[in-house]
Each structure stands twice: as C-alpha cells, then as structure tokens.
Amino acid sequence: MEILWLNQDDVKAALDMPSAMAAVENAFFAHGKKKVQMPPKPYLYFPKHNGDLRTMPAFLEEDDIAGVKIVNVHPENREKGLPTVMAVFVLNSTETGAPLAIMDATHLTDMRTGAAGGVAAKYLARKDSKIAGFVGGGNQAKAQLLALSENFDLECVKVYTRSIASASAFASFAGELLSCDVIISATIQDACNADIVVTTTPSREPIVKEEWISEGTHINAIGADAQGKEELDPMILKNGRVIVDDKTQAFHSGEVNVPLSSGIISEKMICCEIGEVVVGLKEGRISDSGITIFDSTGLAIQDVAAGNLVYKEALKRGFGQSLRMF
Template identity: 65%
Template sequence: MDVLWLEQTDVKSVIDMHLTIYAVENGFREHGLKKVQMPPKSYLYFDKHNGDLRTMPSFMEGQDIAGVKIVTVHPDNREKGFPTVMAVIILNSTETGAPLAIMDGTHITDMRTGAAGGVAAKYLARPDAHVVGMVGTGGQARTQLLALSEVMDIEEVKITCRNTAHCDSFQKDMQKVINCDFTHKGSINDVCNCDVLVTTTPVREPVVRSEWICEGTHINAIGADAMGKQELDSTLLKRSRIIVDDMAQASHSGEINIPLSTGVISQSDIHAELGEVVAGTKPGRQSDEEVTIFDSTGLAVQDLVTANVVYKKAIAMGIGKMIKLF
C-alpha cells in the first residue's frame, strides 16, 4: 500500500497563511455546527525531561476526512538546537481506514495556530483595530502576527520579550513581510496599550495584569495549552467576554483552566466557542468598550483541515514521495 510522504519543505511549498486562514475558519465553522468528532487531546508528561507528547484525532463529517496529529512540546529544546514543538500528521481514508499521507506537522501547527488567532481577531477585535501588542517573540509569535496582517490593517506593532536579541530578530524578520512601524517596549505593561494583544509565552504564572488592559482590547491568549499554564491575571478574565476554541479542552488545558479550578470564574462565564461565533449561532463582540479574550488551545480539526489542503495540493502538483508502508 502506497502512502504519500511529505517533508517539511514539501508542506511549506504548498501552503501560505491566506489559504490556512480559509481552511481553519471553515474548520471552526464545522466545529461550531457540531459536525466534527474530536475528543480532547490526550497527554503523556515527561517530567524528567520537561516535555510532553499529545495525540489529537479528529473526523470532519461534512468533508469526510479524518486523521491524527502526534505532537511533542519541549520548552528546553531551543537550547539544544531543536524546535520546541515537533509534530507528525497522518491522514486516513474514512472508507478503508488506510493511511493516505504522512506529513510534517510542525509547520502546520505553527500556521494553523497563527490562523486561529487571525480568525479570532476577524470576529472579535474592533473594526478600527490597528495597533498590535506582542508578549513573546518566538516562532508562534511570527505566525500570529502574519495571520493578523491578513485580517486587519496593522499600523504599529509593539513588542517585548526577555531577550533583546530575540526582539531584534523578530522585528528584522517580520518587517520583510509586514509594512508597519515596530516599537520595542521595556515592559509588558507598555505593550498592553494596544488594540489587539497577543501572548505566546509558556509561563505558569500570569504576566498580564487586568489593570494594564484598556477597554475595547481584544486578546489572543495562545501560550496556555496545558494544565497549569496561565498568562493572564484571573481577574482580567472575570471582566472580559471569553471565547474558547473548545470548551472541554480549554477547561483542562487552556487559559481558563486555573481560573475555573480556583473558582474565580465558572462555566457560565464562558460566552461561546469560536466556531459558534463563526457559524453565527452566537454573537461575538457586543460593543467597542468590551474586552474580548480568545483562549486558544489548538484543535485537532485545525490540523486536519490544513493537512487536507496540503495533501490535495501536493497530489495535484506532484509534490512529495510515495512510500510503501504495508
């Protein structure tokens, strides 16, 4: 049985952010319409090595596609010369169960997570939003900003991180693709004075305080993707309209996991899932003064729809290598 093998260079050659946003928005819509089978991601924790392995299966009924992503997250990998996040995605035939493709999922993970932030800002940020604040300037920050540039007219990007060299590298790279002003800020407080705030840190103690956030701000909270992680002050969530990507998954591993477990907020404080807003079954932002938060944990359906686009384009363009698996 032949299976299509796609290396990271193959994946990068057939996907861009515009196409990824289109696919991910469609995936959220189907999820909001309850047409996706997707159990919460499962974890194996490697405490000795400060890392974990996650499995993320999904089945999109409307498009009749299924697959699974296996992804590892090791925050110390940067010092070892490896990516923090590494992933493999397998697409399967729903008719026979046979694998159709095995591909690099690392680039897809970066792109679809960025795309989710773009979709969230499209539906939740104020229409006149032009200033972006970035807390963290790693690889995920790049795709987050790239996605935002697809859905809003960015005039200024305020950045801050613990390593000045990383800030400089981020600005140098992103100025090549986004024509706007970049401003280095010495504190997170200064960065928070923006229209759309993006947090992409792996912290387990909040780094953004409620009093720093102005009315009307939209926040894409990206970093908290496992139990015990938290980037935002719990009181900030209490005063905001909270939109999650998936209620079950966010409750145990998203930005809301600690505020929920400590009783600062309850399930009733969660306004909607992003897919419900995209599908139009629940409203998004209700006023220009409202603070909105998108709690992104990363959904298997995002990987699935993006990988399916990659697979179809690779087949059409004759990209990749057919390997005999069985």
C-alpha cells in the same frame, strides 16, 4: 500500498496563511454546527524533561476527512537547537482507514495556530484595530502576526520578549512583512498598550495584568495549552468576554483552566466557542469598549483541515515522495 511522505519544505510550499485561515475557519464552522468528532487530546507528561506529548485525532463529517497529529511541547528544546514544538500528522482515508499521507506538522502547527488567532481576531477584535502587541516573539508570534496582517491594516507592531535576540528576530520579520512602525518594548506593560494583544509564552503564572489592558482590546491567549499554564491575570477573564476554541479542551488545558480550578471564574462565565460565533449562533464582540479574549488550545480539526489542504495541493503540484508501507 503507497503513502505520500511530505517533509517540512513540502508543507511550507503547499500551505500559505490565506489558505490556512480559510481551512481553519471552515473547521470552526463545522465545530459550531457540531459536525465533527474530536475526543479530548490525551497528554503524556515528562517531568524529568519538562515536556509533554499529545495525540490529536479528529473527523470532519461533512468534508469526510480524518487524521491524527502527534505533537510535543518541550520549552527547553531551544537550548538544544530544536524547536519547542515538533509534530507529525497522518491523514487517513475514511473509506478504508488506510493512511494517505504522513507529513511534517511542525510548520503545519505554527500555521494553523496562527490562522486560528487570525480568524478569532476577525470576529472578535475591533475592525479599526491598528496596533498589535506581542508578548513572546518566537515562531508562533510570527505566525500570529502573519494571520493578523490578512485582516487588519496595522500601523504599529510591538513586541516584548525576555530574549533580545528573539525580539530582534521578530522585529526584523515584522519590518519585512509590513510597512509600519515596529517597536521592541522594554516592558510587558508597554506591549499590552495595543488594540490587539497576543500572548505566546509557556508561562505557568500570570504575566499580563488587568490594569494594562485598555477598553476595547482583544486578546489572543495562545500560550496556555496544557494543565497549569496561564498567561493572563484571572481578573481579565472574569471581567472580559471569553470565547474558547473548545470548552472541554479549554476547561482542562486552556487559559481558563487555572482560574476555573481555583474558583475565580465559573464555567457559566465563558461566553461560547469560536465556532458558534463563526456559524452565527452567538455574538462575539458586542461593544467597541468591551474586552474580548480568545482562549486557543489548538484543535485537532484545525490539523485535519489544514493537513488535507496540504495533501491536495501536494498531489496537484507533485510534491513529496511515495513510500511503500504495506
């Protein structure tokens, strides 16, 4: 039996942001209709190496597609010349269970996570949003900006990072992508003076204060994806309208996990899941002055939807290598 092997170059050639956003929005729609199987992702924690490993299986019933991703998060990898996040995705036949494709999922993860932020902002941010502020300027920040640029006519992009090199690289990327002002902010507070704020750090303590967030702001909280991580002042969550990607997963490892465990907020204060908004069962933004927060933990259904798209595109365009496994 032969399996299609797709390296990172193949995946990059097969997956652009518009198609990733369409795939992710469809996955959220299926999630909102409760037409998916997606057990909570288990974690292996490596305290000695300040990292973790996760497995993420999912099945989208109406599309009849399934697969699993294995992904790590090791913040200190940059010092070793490696990506913080690396991943492999396996797409499986639902008819036989056999693997159809094995592909690099590092780029896939960046794109589907950026796409999730873009889809969330489409439903939750003010339609007239013009300024985007980024706390963190790595690969995921770039993917988030790429997705936002699909739905918003941005006039100014701000970025704050602790690394001048990272901030400069992000600013160069933003300048090439958009015809707008690009500002390297000296403080997190300045970066948060925006219509849409995006946080993509591995912080384990709040770095964005409530008083820095203006009325009408939408926040994509991307960085908190494991137990104990948080980027936002819990009072932002307490007083804002919080939409999560998946309640079970977010309560364990999303931006809301620490405020929930400490009793600052309760589960009943979480508005809904983004899929419910996409389907039309729940309202996202209810006023121009309200503050909305999207708590993104990253869902396996996003990987399956995007991975299946890559597989189909690769077959159509002749990408990858066929490998005999069984």
